[in-house]
Amino acid sequence: MDDRPRTPPLSPYATFTRESWATLRADTPLTLDQADLERLGSLNDPIDMSEVEQIYLPISRLLAFYVTARQQLFRATQRFLGHSEHRVPFVIAVAGSVAVGKSTTARVLRALLARWPATPKVDLVTTDGFLLPNAALAREGLMARKGFPESYDVQGLLRFISDIKAGKRGVRAPVYSHLVYDVVRGEHVTIDQPDIVILEGLNVLQTGDRPRNGRVQPFVSDFIDFGIYLDADEPLLHRWYVERFMRLRETAFRDPQSYFRKFAQVSKQEALETAETLWSDINLPNLRENIRPTRARADLILRKGRSHRIEEVRLRKI
Ligand SMILES: Nc1ncnc2c1ncn2[C@@H]1O[C@H](COP(=O)(O)OP(=O)(O)O)[C@@H](O)[C@H]1O
């Protein structure tokens, strides 16, 4: 199925091939080396130097413009109000399907942005920490809805992001483990007045039903300064998900702590059937119903091809 974003006659996006986007790097220096890339890539989502040079360096340059412009706008409001200036973090969202490679993109961006000449403090937070614990999901009959809007503590996530934007110190986020397939009790990451926050997850560009009980409810997306959507055709996402599951069988699933440890022992066929079911019953419907509809809200759409290379870029121009 070709689920390429349609370009209406008056598209808000400018569309670039990989080659035309690459020219927008201008004189941005390359600040990552091969060893960095090996550390930053993830299982089933390799990244090479040409991807950094042709795709990520132009993004880094663009974001530097946006961060400066946002700070100027914020200072203008502060001056108008006569308030003393305090810094407000710039929040970048990285959204997209399960298995599209959001974590690699988020890690590469973090490394590049942290190496800007001004050496900003860049923090990375994944929204899976705000999933309800398995015990709560099981109680509510939501174990087969993991990743759907109702499986998250949305109020907790909203409080977290609004505290960060308010410049609070020591803001804590819970942590999720893919290995144990659950939120880790008692574990947190602490965010302490960063300059830039990268918020990664399926749901970061989502909105809800507004208003609720007659009260206007904010959305997580209200706190986002720049939204990136990682896109790929469904058959590719399906393949990447199943291939990753089968590879995890040889690696992470062998860990006695792994929720999926039984799949390291059962036949290949049985494991394959489970991966297919998890994709078609949970992750694919979630992509169609809740994730892909947020693509139209992104400032930048990065479209991946077969080998995980980004082949097309769309930038919101209006
Ligand atoms: N069952 C699992 N066990 C261990 N690691 C996993 C498992 N499922 C996913 N991961 C890892 O978790 C990370 C996030 O995966 P995912 O949420 O699908 O987002 P994305 O692929 O877009 O980064 C990836 O690095 C992936 O390799």
Ligand SMILES: CC(C)(COP(=O)(O)O)[C@@H](O)C(=O)NCCC(=O)O
């Ligand atoms: C934890 C997830 C919802 C992904 O969340 P994300 O890290 O993208 O915020 C996903 O990896 C997941 O567990 N989906 C449920 C079905 C499955 O086991 O693949």
